[in-house]
Amino acid sequence: MADHRMEFSERLAAAMQKAGYEPRPVVLMTQFNSRFHGRSIAFQTASRWLNGLAIPKPDKLIALADWLHMDRGLLGFGEKELRRGSDKQIKERAAAYDADEQLLHAIQTLSGAQRKLVRELVTLLAAAGSKRSG
Numbered sequence: 048m049a050d051h052r053m054e055f056s057e058r059l060a061a062a063m064q065k066a067g068y069e070p071r072p073v074v075l076m077t078q079f080n081s082r083f084h085g086r087s088i089a090f091q092t093a094s095r096w097l098n099g100l101a102i103p104k105p106d107k108l109i110a111l112a113d114w115l116h117m118d119r120g121l122l123g124f125g126e127k128e129l130r131r132g133s134d135k136q137i138k139e140r141a142a143a144y145d146a147d148e149q150l151l152h153a154i155q156t157l158s159g160a161q162r163k164l165v166r167e168l169v170t171l172l173a174a175a176g177s178k179r180s181g
Contacts, residue, residue: 053099058122060097062115072097083110 060070068074072094080087085106095101102123103111112119154165 052102054125055102055123056097056099058125059111062111062117062122066115070097078114079107079111082114083107085110 059075063070063075068078072090075097076088076090076093079093088107092101096103102108108123109119111117112122115122154162157165
């Protein structure tokens with residue numbers, strides 16, 4: 048995963064330079080926040096993106112690619128998107144990603160016994176789902 052983050056940071060820095068921006072955290076933070084309609088990013092977040100320590104969530108990756116006039120798949124993953132979804136589909140996927148992340152966080156706050164119950168429930172549901180589709 049660390050290699051993927053570093054590769055992303057290199058693509059981001061190159062895209063910023065190509066668009067005429069110096070690839071520095073303060074520049075990234077300022078330019079991104081002036082265009083993004085969601086929650087702003089902090090200097091530390093911009094620094095983590097540019098230093099290969101983190102990758103933005105899907106909604107922020109979309110905004111970065113749009114700002115830098117770059118293919119989303121190319122910026123995020125190093126390859127062009129084969130099937131680009133509509134903006135509505137992309138926003139729905141980003142919302143689903145956020146909901147999943149919130150669920151995982153909630154599960155992490157449970158006691159060990161509660162997490163075991165959740166794990167067993169998910170295992171049963173997955174088994175029932177695979178029987179229906181098989």
